[in-house]
Amino acid sequence: xxxxxIELKNITKNFNDxxxxxxxxxxxxxxxxxxxxxxxxxxxxxxxxxxxxxxxxTEGNLFFDGKIINDIPPYKRQINTVFQKYALFPHLNVFENxxxxxxxxxxxxxxxxxxxxxxxxxxxxxxxxxxxxxxLSGGQQQRIAIARALVNExxxxxxxxxxxxxxxxxxxxxxxxxxxxxKRIGITFVYVTHDQEEALTMSDTVAILNEGVIQQxxxxxxxxxxxxxxxxxxxxxxxxxxxxxxxxDYKVMFCNKVFxxxxxxxxxxxxxxxxxxxxxxxxxxxxxxLLKGVIKSVIFKGVHYEMLVNxxxxxxxxxSTLKFPLGSNVGLTLTPEDIHIMKKSNN
Amino acid sequence: MKNKAKLLTYPYIVWMGLFIIxxxxxxxxxxxxxxxxxxxxxxxxxxxxxxxFFTPVYIQVTLRSIYLAALSTIIxxxxxxxxxxxxxxxxxxxxxxxxxxxxxxxxxxxxxxTYAWMTILGNNGLINTLLxxxxxxxxxxxxxxxxxxxxxxxxxxxxxxxxxxxTLSKMDNSLIEVSEDLGANKVQTFIKVIFPLSLPGxxxxxxxxxxxxxxxxxxxxxxxxxKDALIGTLIEKLFSLGDWNFGSAVSIxxxxxxxxxxxxxxxxxxxxEGGAGxx
Numbered sequence: 263x264x265x266x267x268i269e270l271k272n273i274t275k276n277f278n279d280x281x282x283x284x285x286x287x288x289x290x291x292x293x294x295x296x297x298x299x300x301x302x303x304x305x306x307x308x309x310x311x312x313x314x315x316x317x318x319x320t321e322g323n324l325f326f327d328g329k330i331i332n333d334i335p336p337y338k339r340q341i342n343t344v345f346q347k348y349a350l351f352p353h354l355n356v357f358e359n360x361x362x363x364x365x366x367x368x369x370x371x372x373x374x375x376x377x378x379x380x381x382x383x384x385x386x387x388x389x390x391x392x393x394x395x396x397x398l399s400g401g402q403q404q405r406i407a408i409a410r411a412l413v414n415e416x417x418x419x420x421x422x423x424x425x426x427x428x429x430x431x432x433x434x435x436x437x438x439x440x441x442x443x444x445k446r447i448g449i450t451f452v453y454v455t456h457d458q459e460e461a462l463t464m465s466d467t468v469a470i471l472n473e474g475v476i477q478q479x480x481x482x483x484x485x486x487x488x489x490x491x492x493x494x495x496x497x498x499x500x501x502x503x504x505x506x507x508x509x510x511d512y513k514v515m516f517c518n519k520v521f522x523x524x525x526x527x528x529x530x531x532x533x534x535x536x537x538x539x540x541x542x543x544x545x546x547x548x549x550x551x552l553l554k555g556v557i558k559s560v561i562f563k564g565v566h567y568e569m570l571v572n573x574x575x576x577x578x579x580x581x582s583t584l585k586f587p588l589g590s591n592v593g594l595t596l597t598p599e600d601i602h603i604m605k606k607s608n609n
Numbered sequence: 610m611k612n613k614a615k616l617l618t619y620p621y622i623v624w625m626g627l628f629i630i631x632x633x634x635x636x637x638x639x640x641x642x643x644x645x646x647x648x649x650x651x652x653x654x655x656x657x658x659x660x661x662f663f664t665p666v667y668i669q670v671t672l673r674s675i676y677l678a679a680l681s682t683i684i685x686x687x688x689x690x691x692x693x694x695x696x697x698x699x700x701x702x703x704x705x706x707x708x709x710x711x712x713x714x715x716x717x718x719x720x721x722x723t724y725a726w727m728t729i730l731g732n733n734g735l736i737n738t739l740l741x742x743x744x745x746x747x748x749x750x751x752x753x754x755x756x757x758x759x760x761x762x763x764x765x766x767x768x769x770x771x772x773x774x775x776t777l778s779k780m781d782n783s784l785i786e787v788s789e790d791l792g793a794n795k796v797q798t799f800i801k802v803i804f805p806l807s808l809p810g811x812x813x814x815x816x817x818x819x820x821x822x823x824x825x826x827x828x829x830x831x832x833x834x835x836k837d838a839l840i841g842t843l844i845e846k847l848f849s850l851g852d853w854n855f856g857s858a859v860s861i862x863x864x865x866x867x868x869x870x871x872x873x874x875x876x877x878x879x880x881x882e883g884g885a886g887x888x
């Protein structure tokens with residue numbers, strides 16, 4: 263049985279009558295890597311700030327190790343945060359930045375030196391002790407910020423888009439490095455990002471937020487393969503979302519055609535969203551496809567071509583390693599497993 | 610393009626030469642000569658003016674000026690820092706009102722403000738009338754060092770509050786949050802993060818208060834009664850008595866005192882963000 267280290271129960275947060283978080287329920291197990299994922303302004307940073315103690319929830323309770331900690335100030339929580347813009351102290355050098363928390367705890371000098379050197383080794387920046395913060399690159403500053411939080415041996419580490427300011431290549435390296443670090447030292451990470459790929463790569467569990475409401479919580483694989491609604495489907499990877507009608511169990515109609523699918527349990531003739539991943543659509547000869555269409559655009563994306571196929575007044579996005587000429591008439595096929603049926607969201 | 614930009618600087622160079630460098634040179638020339646310098650043929654140099662300055666009487670005047678200015682600066686800092694913090698931490702709407710309240714007296718003539726203090730502190734002034742009416746003994750509030758310091762603090766405190774307020778309100782709030790996140794309570798956060806980061810503002814505040822305070826002559830004259838001479842009042846007296854040569858020597862010495870104190874402050878201002886960065 264896994265132990266819940268952090269639990270948010272019915273958390274609501276209002277800023278001047280504006281609801282930023284609406285009834286958030288979420289728990290984080292010990293040693294888990296949980297990612298809060300959503301577009302900017304969805305409330306993910308606010309959630310993190312509530313866990314860190316920088317905001318108090320308007321309603322609901324925050325539990326840490328089974329105890330309510332709503333009103334505990336940040337400096338009394340066994341939680342450390344890595345802030346979005348690193349927020350390194352400009353008046354202190356690398357060593358002093360990392361030693362900040364340890365000095366507050368009044369540790370022995372020798373112990374501080376030992377711990378700081380150990381953590382610097384962990385983040386791969388030995389011999390950087392006396393460097394000025396401003397002389398470091400973005401990636402190095404990022405590592406120092408992580409080291410400064412980790413050196414306090416928190417039970418939970420909160421990370422607010424820590425890789426947002428890094429270039430793509432460095433970001434990918436740091437993703438793997440962070441994940442390895444988390445596994446190695448075995449502490450709980452709560453990670454905030456708007457980058458869906460980052461979330462899928464690193465997390466054990468992903469919670470997707472939109473407009474202050476949790477849309478779905480699950481493992482990266484579950485969320486990718488079984489998105490709960492059209493928002494999740496669209497946010498995690500690219501999707502074709504088509505209006506459809508559920509005629510019967512395993513029978514759906516969209517684009518004026520009836521398809522077999524693997525979903526059931528909807529009411530008869532219910533309006534639903536049909537979600538099809540661009541990589542699941544296969545382009546065939548005009549006469550062999552289930553749908554007929556015309557190639558409207560072809561963009562080279564590196565590994566694959568991204569093509570827009572206009573069929574039955576809908577523009578399907580198709581990913582394929584094969585290139586088809588612009589303007590040619592083609593057919594589209596797909597298997598029943600590739601058709602995902604979602605309930606229409608209320609709004 | 611480069612040459613055109615250079616051309617634009619000429620008027621300023623002429624202006625500076627005419628109104629800043631030339632007068633300073635003239636003052637310096639006066640300080641090392643006898644009498645008038647109108648006639649170049651009769652000009653004769655001396656260092657007696659400086660010799661005269663470095664006699665106990667005038668050294669004492671200098672030390673008294675520095676002491677009073679330093680004390681006023683310390684009081685300004687002690688009062689001004691909390692005020693700057695309160696303004697910087699207040700909400701947007703009340704922030705501008707508080708700032709305005711602070712700057713508003715500066716729009717009034719300084720002479721007027723100092724006269725106002727005279728009528729408050731004088732023997733027949735507001736406070737003593739009040740005390741007398743209450744049957745309490747009256748106090749000698751005017752014409753002493755206390756009155757001078759009060760006048761200086763009152764007049765110069767905005768110059769302390771504004772630069773500190775600016776550095777405090779520019780400060781990245783996440784640094785304060787990081788400090789709390791790392792286990793520092795409010796007091797520790799202030800000592801270890803907020804105050805060190807506000808040092809540039811503190812230093813330019815100190816310079817901006819100390820400079821006018823050490824050379825001020827209106828305030829010591831009106832509120833101090835001119836009993837104990839200060840450098841500012843000394844210079845004023847010398848020039849009005851016609852001793853331009855010694856007056857100039859005292860002015861040059863004061864310039865060096867200020868220059869020296871700025872150089873000292875400069876050593877503390879690591880980021881070169883404060884007014885000391887000018888040097």
